[in-house]
Amino acid sequence: xxTHPMKLVTLVCEAYALQAVKKLLPEVGAHGCTHFPxxxxxxxxxxxxxxxxxxxxxxxxxxxxxxxxxxxxxxQKELIPRYGMIVFESDVRVLRAEKF
Amino acid sequence: MDIFSAIxxxxxxxxxxxxxxxxxxxxxxxxxxxxxxxxxxxxIYLLIAIGFKGGVAIAEAxxxxxxxxxxxxxxxxxxxxxxxxxxxxxxxxxxxVDAAAIAAHYGSVSAVTFIAATNYLKAIDLPFExxxxxxxxxxxxxxxxxxxxxxxxxxxxxxxxxxxSLKTAVHEALFGRSIFLLVGALVVGYLCGAxxxxxxxxxxxxxxxxxxxxxxxxxxxxxxxxxxxxxxxxPFLLGFGIIVPLINGAxxxxxxxxxxxxxxxATLLGVxxxxxxxxxxxxxxxxxxxxxxxxLYLTASLAITFPFNIxxxxxxxxxxxxxxxx
Numbered sequence: 001x002x003t004h005p006m007k008l009v010t011l012v013c014e015a016y017a018l019q020a021v022k023k024l025l026p027e028v029g030a031h032g033c034t035h036f037p038x039x040x041x042x043x044x045x046x047x048x049x050x051x052x053x054x055x056x057x058x059x060x061x062x063x064x065x066x067x068x069x070x071x072x073x074x075x076q077k078e079l080i081p082r083y084g085m086i087v088f089e090s091d092v093r094v095l096r097a098e099k100f
Numbered sequence: 101m102d103i104f105s106a107i108x109x110x111x112x113x114x115x116x117x118x119x120x121x122x123x124x125x126x127x128x129x130x131x132x133x134x135x136x137x138x139x140x141x142x143x144i145y146l147l148i149a150i151g152f153k154g155g156v157a158i159a160e161a162x163x164x165x166x167x168x169x170x171x172x173x174x175x176x177x178x179x180x181x182x183x184x185x186x187x188x189x190x191x192x193x194x195x196x197v198d199a200a201a202i203a204a205h206y207g208s209v210s211a212v213t214f215i216a217a218t219n220y221l222k223a224i225d226l227p228f229e230x231x232x233x234x235x236x237x238x239x240x241x242x243x244x245x246x247x248x249x250x251x252x253x254x255x256x257x258x259x260x261x262x263x264x265s266l267k268t269a270v271h272e273a274l275f276g277r278s279i280f281l282l283v284g285a286l287v288v289g290y291l292c293g294a295x296x297x298x299x300x301x302x303x304x305x306x307x308x309x310x311x312x313x314x315x316x317x318x319x320x321x322x323x324x325x326x327x328x329x330x331x332x333x334x335p336f337l338l339g340f341g342i343i344v345p346l347i348n349g350a351x352x353x354x355x356x357x358x359x360x361x362x363x364x365x366a367t368l369l370g371v372x373x374x375x376x377x378x379x380x381x382x383x384x385x386x387x388x389x390x391x392x393x394x395x396l397y398l399t400a401s402l403a404i405t406f407p408f409n410i411x412x413x414x415x416x417x418x419x420x421x422x423x424x425x426x
Contacts, residue, residue: 014386017390019387020387048133048325050134050136050139050321050322050325051322052136052383053378053383053386053398055136082390083390
């Protein structure tokens, strides 16, 4: 089986940041993302998720290394100052490199 | 009925008692918790039920009766943020963007506070204009737009341009789920009239009280979990969250009388003016003014003004109206 190296960028952020993140993705060349509601605790206190104001989402984006660094730079500059979020990048291997 | 028995009558309704039960659940760290989809589901039900009922009432009363007080309500929604902003900015020494965000919440309205008030009036057998829901609908958006404009004027631009965030705000203020459902259901109710009401009565009217009790139980939990944040927001906002609703409530009642509403309707306009939004405004503000601190406006609206209004505020506005209508 042929797999190809890609980057996985994961964001855990407040639910209201989702729209801003989704707007960024095509601008850096990402072709899609997966997001799901999550709960947890952190610097901002417990994110209990009972209403959207107190809910978190996890957003996962698989993209090329170049697109990933562009995305991270934009997130750092435009989103981190305005929304509660943590962001991390990891190496993954994917099937069908042309999808990303 | 004096003010104390009026308050007592309000406190002993199932809706308010369930709200208190929710507060207790949160304060005792009970694991009681509603999943977010249920919260959303309950708001959808309540907004449609109240909107539909209001639309049917407009059809029965005729638009000629509704437009003047509705226009006044809209004016109030526009003016409240304009006078609360300087109070917050200079009285409370808050940053401009936070002052604007809070002002938007207080100019906008809380549908559930309105529903609790109509419930209370029904419980004490005081008639009111059913088409008052129209005031709720027209008061929701203007303040949000004013608040975003004030907030944008107060912030140095970071990232998004003022025009782009105003566009987001306009979209949220007009098509956000709460205003969309409320106005949509009003129109549907208006078009259907009384015959349409007969068809959906069994679903939207009879179970309404039970759904409201469930929703307020959940709101009690949500508000109770924010009690810790009261320490973060400080005494100014605590006072603001109680005194400003009382002033706005009185203004609303007076305006209700001037535009020809009856005692019940004027009370409802008072309740609307006093209430602070926690569904439409937080969503719109978070998306178009992300620089504003959500702890401030959510705590003020959700943990101070909402509990105050549904326990003590509603009977107080009724008493103010009674004084005026004597």
